[in-house]
Ligand SMILES: Nc1nc2c(c(=O)[nH]1)N[C@H]1C(S)=C(S)[C@@H](COP(=O)(O)O)O[C@H]1N2
């Protein structure tokens with residue numbers, strides 16, 4: 011069990027659940043437009059200073075779950091690998107290499123965009139994208155690819171799994187109703203953009 015599970019947070023795996031994943035043997039390859047492409051082991055990731063972002067994952071299917079997401083800033087990873095100027099997009103690939111999604115570099119560099127391995131102080135389990143997932147509270151949840159194996163720095167945008175099936179490439183969060191997972195799924199109103207608070211509280 012975990013906090014996300016206790017809250018009944020929906021579990022989305024469009025490509026099928028990956029089953030059990032081994033944290034200690036996990037590796038994340040960072041490649042593409044950078045000076046030092048690298049493969050980070052689980053221990054490498056833990057040795058990079060941790061950032062905690064208190065933020066919400068908000069799905070286009072209209073749920074939102076908030077908490078303390080812990081992990082590494084994508085900006086810090088970009089510094090370590092020596093991002094090249096022409097890298098305009100960051101593409102994330104999930105385990106199985108079926109699900110991918112890309113975000114503009116400006117969003118990737120924002121302070122709450124993480125390669126996350128924790129939620130409320132607990133390591134993420136497979137259901138919620140463990141060992142490590144993208145976390146980007148600024149855009150719809152489909153940009154937060156789960157169980158990430160590979161990160162590519164690109165000069166061109168490519169539509170990902172959901173984007174090529176009809177979800178927008180921009181993934182701007184739009185005003186309306188959402189289910190607040192932290193409050194038993196209660197219906198709340200949000201404004202456009204990152205969900206920091208509900209507007210009907
Ligand atoms: N690999 C993978 N990552 C994914 C998805 C998916 O289906 N497969 N769904 C996305 C969507 S639409 C959302 S809203 C969030 C949901 O995260 P959760 O399943 O941890 O609640 O994960 C995103 N990342």
Ligand SMILES: [Mo]
Nearest residue numbers: 069070151152
């Ligand atoms: Mo979603």
